[in-house]
Amino acid sequence: MNTSPNAFEFTELIVCDAQAIRERVRAAGVVGAGGAGFPAHVKLQAQVEIFLVNAAECEPMLKVDQQLMAQQAARLVRGVQYSMKATGAREGIIALKEKYRPAIAALTSLLPSAIRLHILPDVYPAGDEVLTIWMATGRRVPPAALPVSVGVVVNNVQTVLNIARAVEQQFPVTRRTLTVNGAVAHPQTLTVPIGMSLREVLSLAGGATIDSPGFINGGPMMGHLLTTLDTPVTKTTGGLLVLPEKHPLIQRRRKDERTLLSVAKTVCEQCRLCTDLCPRHLIGHELSPHLLVRAVNYQQAATPQLLLSALTCSECNVCESVACPVGISPMRINRMLKRELRAQNLRYEGPLNPADEMAKYRLVPVKRLIAKLGLSDWYHEAPLSETEHLTDNVTLLLRQHIGANTLPQVQKGDRVVRGQCVADVPAGALGAPIHASIDGIVSDVTELAITVVRG
Ligand code: SF4
Ligand code: SF4
Incomplete structure (x- = not known):
């Protein structure tokens, strides 16, 4: 290597x-x-x-x-x-x-x-x-x-x-290119060592330009709300989005599951717009979010097959952000169902129906999506920076992939060089090794991460 x-x-x-x-x-x-x-x-x-x-x-x-x-x-x-x-x-x-x-x-x-x-x-x-x-x-x-x-x-x-x-x-994955966009001084796309904190990434983009920012790890449709900027960049971090705390994209993500379910029960009018615009449904999958919302609201409407179809939801978020006229999130309801079904090790099997004849015309034009999401004021081109940024310490999460956790191959005090394997999955398990992204000394090894400090 x-x-x-x-x-x-x-x-x-x-x-x-x-x-x-x-x-x-x-x-x-x-x-x-x-x-x-x-x-x-x-x-x-x-x-x-x-x-x-x-x-x-x-x-x-x-x-x-x-x-x-x-x-x-x-x-x-x-x-x-x-x-x-x-x-x-x-x-x-x-x-x-x-x-x-x-x-x-x-x-x-x-x-x-x-x-x-x-x-x-x-x-x-x-x-x-x-x-x-x-x-x-x-x-x-x-x-x-x-x-x-x-x-x-x-x-x-x-x-x-x-x-x-x-x-x-034969050079391992030690850096990641991601976009910092929204309410930041210098929106840009930059390459950083894996393990750099998102706080440091934000400061490379000049910091937030608003007083009460909220942060999304990823894009506005599928990204997750960040609770701390100390979160490290991983092999899958696509972006850091900075928006006002009061922005609907931040507020929606702050809604707890209880509130979400109670809103769904109170206001779902079964208009089925969420299903008519669901991309998976449009191409012939059984998934019908309006029926899943009804099944969660009224258990007599739930069948095992219907509930299992939640497993086929891609979490694209069209049903919540584009379709639903009354602020329900079928996507998050599906996410909750998935969690329960996976805990029981259940799988979905179902038909591939004919695609909807209108499928191509029901997908959402991106320009309209930006306006619908209230992002027009925060949308920037975010040009690619040629500089490869460095850092003095990195936190390398032991799990950056689907599969088994990696096991540390180094101990506190060890000297490592960039590209050296510091954690690997057990032989035969699904997963991929993790490598040091800077030269330095291992300053901590926990169940979750390895920290390396330049030196
Ligand atoms: S779009 Fe909203 S109101 Fe209409 S069926 Fe779906 S969840 Fe219910
Ligand atoms: S999040 Fe799931 S249910 Fe909602 S539109 Fe996307 S695929 Fe369909």
Whole structure:
């Protein structure tokens, strides 16, 4: 494993067989950077027909993938080629939006015949992988099934760039590019060491410009409310959004579950708008949020099959933020149901119905979404900064992926160098190793994290 941040940059494909590609990707700790954190080497074990890069980036305030594609187009194409080799895919597709013109210009002249661009409409949630697959290939993933069931493996842009770096430089994932947007002095997209606190990230963007800010970790639709800025950046952190504390996007997230359920019981008028606009329902999944709200309100309306369909909700948040006229959150109700159903180890099995004929026209134009969310005053372009920022201490969470927790491989007082493996999953378990993102001394090891201080 290469521990030098200044490792030689490759400009041509290197010769590497499928197994070596997967091994290098695992050793580098590459996980899905789009939020889910699924270990990339496991995805690359599937044998499929199509490898798809989900480059939709449809959360309106995030500007990472669209700029990285323009800046690192050649590396992205090589990352797709390595991924195609590992998965046996004959076709590679990079699905992106027409408005990402610099990226389209940079990629077009580099594409070999087996890789094509697919231009997506500027709608939300074009980046829900089930929707991206449908738009880019015409294939529909059945509810609760994986993309591999229709012959496709999907990864996002930053993941594919990390795959290329892992294969070519054998350099692990130690940095993350994310957007800081909203009420900040210098909205921007920047690259920082994994483990840097979001407080430090905010200060790199000049700090908040309002007196009582609230913070969202991620985008306005799917991001989570931050309770502390001491939260460290992980391999899946997409952005930091700063909004006034009184902004509806902050206030909605502050509602506790009891209030949420009581609002749903009091005011749901069963208008079914949430279902008519639910993207998963539109492409033929059984999921019907209005029926789930009714089932939670009136238990006599609940059947086991209906409740289990909550497991197929993508949490895209269209039902809450766009559809419901009376402020109910079917998405959060689904999230609560999921928690209970998963605790009981239950699974959903159900039909793939025909897609709604109006499906393409019922997805939400992003411009309208920005206005609807009350973000017009806080929306900025957030240009990509070329500087790679440094820090003096990092907190490396032991769990940054789906699967088993990693186990520390270092002790307090150990000296580590950037790129060194400091935690790994037990042999055979699903997961990916964690690496030091700065040179320094391990100052603390807990059940949750390893802290490294430069020195
Ligand atoms: S949109 Fe709101 S009011 Fe209408 S059915 Fe759904 S939850 Fe109920
Ligand atoms: S969050 Fe709402 S709109 Fe999105 S998939 Fe779930 S139920 Fe459907």
